[in-house]
Each structure stands twice: as C-alpha cells, then as structure tokens.
Amino acid sequence: MFNKLKNKLSGFKQNFSSKIEDKATPVEESSSTEPEAAEGISFQEKEAVGTKDENKTGFAHKAKALVFEREFILDEADVEDILWELEMSLLESDIAISVSEKIVTDVKQELVGSRKKIGGNTSKIVEDALKKSINEVMSANVFDFDEFIDSHEKPVNIVFVGINGTGKTTSIAKIAHRLKAMNKSVVIAAGDTFRAGAIDQIAVHAERIGVKLVKHQEGGDPAAVVYDAIQYAKAHDSDVVLSDTAGRMHTNVNLMAQLQKICRVSAPDLVLFVDEAVAGNDAVERAEQFNEAVPVDGSILTKTDADSKGGAAISIAYITDKPIVFLGLGQEYEDLKKFDPHWFVDQIFS
Numbered sequence: 001m002f003n004k005l006k007n008k009l010s011g012f013k014q015n016f017s018s019k020i021e022d023k024a025t026p027v028e029e030s031s032s033t034e035p036e037a038a039e040g041i042s043f044q045e046k047e048a049v050g051t052k053d054e055n056k057t058g059f060a061h062k063a064k065a066l067v068f069e070r071e072f073i074l075d076e077a078d079v080e081d082i083l084w085e086l087e088m089s090l091l092e093s094d095i096a097i098s099v100s101e102k103i104v105t106d107v108k109q110e111l112v113g114s115r116k117k118i119g120g121n122t123s124k125i126v127e128d129a130l131k132k133s134i135n136e137v138m139s140a141n142v143f144d145f146d147e148f149i150d151s152h153e154k155p156v157n158i159v160f161v162g163i164n165g166t167g168k169t170t171s172i173a174k175i176a177h178r179l180k181a182m183n184k185s186v187v188i189a190a191g192d193t194f195r196a197g198a199i200d201q202i203a204v205h206a207e208r209i210g211v212k213l214v215k216h217q218e219g220g221d222p223a224a225v226v227y228d229a230i231q232y233a234k235a236h237d238s239d240v241v242l243s244d245t246a247g248r249m250h251t252n253v254n255l256m257a258q259l260q261k262i263c264r265v266s267a268p269d270l271v272l273f274v275d276e277a278v279a280g281n282d283a284v285e286r287a288e289q290f291n292e293a294v295p296v297d298g299s300i301l302t303k304t305d306a307d308s309k310g311g312a313a314i315s316i317a318y319i320t321d322k323p324i325v326f327l328g329l330g331q332e333y334e335d336l337k338k339f340d341p342h343w344f345v346d347q348i349f350s
C-alpha cells in the first residue's frame with residue numbers, strides 16, 4: 001500500500017536532511033547551555049559558591065552541549081530544488097495541485113528561514129514537518145460513521161453512488177456486515193435494477209450476511225425499490241437502510257436524473273460517493289461532478305490495498321470539502337476501515 005509515495009517521500013527526507021546536515025552548526029555556548037542564575041545571586045556568585053560536584057556537572061553539561069546540540073538555518077535558495085522535487089513527487093503521486101502546493105508551503109514555512117534546533121535526527125525533523133502538514137490536510141474533514149448512526153433517527157437511510165465497478169455493492173456488503181456485528185438491524189435495497197446480474201449479486205451478499213433484502217424486477221424503477229426498503233425498515237423498526245444504485249457516468253444525463261429521483265423520493269440521510277483510490281485525481285474530479293447532481297456527504301475509497309500512490313486519499317476530502325468515511329482494503333467483508341487520518345499518515349511513514 002502506498003509504496004511509490006513512501007519511496008518518494010523517503011527520497012525527499014534524505015535529500016532535505018542532508019541539506020540540514022550541511023548547514024548544521026554547533027549551538028554557541030552562550031545561547032542556552034549556561035545554567036540560569038539562581039534567584040538572588042548572580043551567575044558569577046553561583047559559580048563561586050558551587051561545590052566541586054556541581055562544577056563537574058556544569059562542565060559535563062557544557063561539554064555535552066558542544067558535542068550534541070546543533071542548530072540550522074536554511075534559506076530558500078538552499079532547498080529550492082529539493083522542494084521543487086517534492087512538489088513534482090506529490091503531483092506524480094496523484095495528489096491534487098492545490099494540496100501539493102499546500103504541503104510544500106507548509107514544509108517550507110516549518111523548516112526554512114528561521115533558526116531551528118536539531119533535537120532528534122535530521123530525517124525525523126523533515127518527517128515531522130511532512131506529517132504535520134499531511135495530517136492537517138486529512139483532518140480538515142472528519143466524520144464518525146458510528147456516531148452518526150447512533151445519533152440519527154431510525155431508519156438511517158444511506159444511498160451509495162458512483163461510476164461502474166468502483167466497489168459500491170461490495171462496500172454495502174462490508175458495511176452491512178460491520179453494522180450487523182454492532183447489533184444493528186440492516187435492510188439492503190437492491191437499487192441497481194439496470195445491470196444484468198446486479199440483483200443476484202447483492203442478494204448473495206444479503207443472504208451470506210443475514211440481512212433483509214428488498215428487491216424488484218430487473219429494469220424496474222430504482223427509486224421505488226429504495227422507497228419500499230425504507231417502508232419495510234420503518235415497519236420493522238430497522239436501524240439502517242443501505243441502498244445500492246447502478247454504476248453510472250456523471251456525463252450520462254438520463255442516469256444522473258434517475259439518481260436525482262432516487263434521492264428526491266427517499267430523502268437520504270447520507271449519500272456516499274464510492275470510487276477507487278487507484279483512480280487518483282479522476283476520483284476527486286468525479287466526486288465533485290456527482291456532488292453537482294446529488295449532494296454527496298462523503299466518500300468511500302475502495303481498493304486502497306492496490307493503491308501505490310495515495311493521492312486520492314490525501315486530496316479528496318480537502319478538495320471536495322467532504323470527509324472520507326471508509327477505506328476499502330480488500331475483497332473480504334472485514335476489509336473495511338473507518339477512516340482515521342492519523343492511521344493513514346502512519347501508514348505512509350511506516
């Protein structure tokens with residue numbers, strides 16, 4: 001997962017930290033290594049009255065300071081090329097332009113132009129600056145799915161949308177499995193009446209997981225299926241309705257109008273846009289285009305297990321201003337992760 005991005009960031013860390021090493025200088029003794037004068041007596045007086053042991057400790061402290069305490073100051077010209085390379089690496093990793101620019105600016109602001117102490121090793125200083133910025137980008141929009149379900153009036157109505165083959169049906173099955181394990185009652189609406197085999201596909205999942213499926217005939221009106229599923233859930237006091245929809249291109253006017261009808265008729269509490277992490281910037285753009293047709297509340301990024309770049313995951317919430325709700329990490333029901341920016345950033349730097 002994210003191997004290409006990891007390699008690129010690691011190359012950047014190495015280059016930037018060797019630049020810091022080049023510019024590192026020992027901290028001058030007078031700056032911060034001398035012990036503060038005790039209250040009421042001057043520093044000279046304190047030294048004069050100090051015991052032999054205290055003097056020894058003071059000397060050891062100073063000696064240590066000379067060897068280990070270092071600082072650096074970088075100016076823009078020192079790292080211009082390295083930061084340019086970072087920006088190119090981020091763009092090549094499918095991170096959106098504005099997000100790449102933000103990360104580069106953050107790193108620059110954090111490490112360039114002012115005097116910095118070298119606390120740990122230099123590579124850690126660079127990693128911390130990168131981590132801080134990426135964390136900030138990814139924490140801009142967070143959403144707690146479980147809290148949403150618990151705090152919302154029953155049945156919570158969730159509609160899944162996206163282009164063909166991105167993992168909508170599989171994600172619904174994973175979420176149904178997850179909700180069931182949390183003792184929630186789930187109804188699935190077989191709202192993909194368009195693709196041959198779609199109803200059977202979701203029926204197999206519903207049966208395996210042990211949740212109710214509401215379905216009509218192939219070619220039927222998906223809005224009616226979703227409506228019926230909600231009526232069923234209301235009558236049976238179910239907690240959640242998960243509505244599948246057919247994959248559609250955002251450019252297909254008729255199918256987008258059908259999606260609008262589904263949302264009009266069923267008034268979803270949550271519309272989740274599903275796309276593949278591997279689609280990179282395309283996924284981000286599609287999220288925006290779907291949002292223009294039906295107000296999308298958040299995204300699910302699937303196939304993150306096969307994503308070597310990480311760009312969509314880093315950019316999508318920042319660009320669309322909607323949170324990532326789940327990540328798909330494989331084909332099994334358990335391969336679903338509630339999105340956590342800190343976990344994600346740890347994966348990139350693991």
Ligand SMILES: Nc1nc2c(ncn2[C@@H]2O[C@H](COP(=O)(O)OP(=O)(O)OP(=O)(O)O)[C@@H](O)[C@H]2O)c(=O)[nH]1
Nearest residue numbers: 164165166167168169170247302303328329330331
């Ligand atoms: N590796 C991996 N494969 C996934 C993941 N999520 C879904 N898939 C696979 O992607 C393929 C398509 O998944 P579906 O759930 O049928 O996608 P869909 O969006 O419902 O497709 P349409 O209904 O045709 O639009 C299947 O083979 C899934 O097993 C994931 O997180 N990781």
Ligand SMILES: [Mg+2]
Nearest residue numbers: 168169192198
């Ligand atoms: Mg499907």
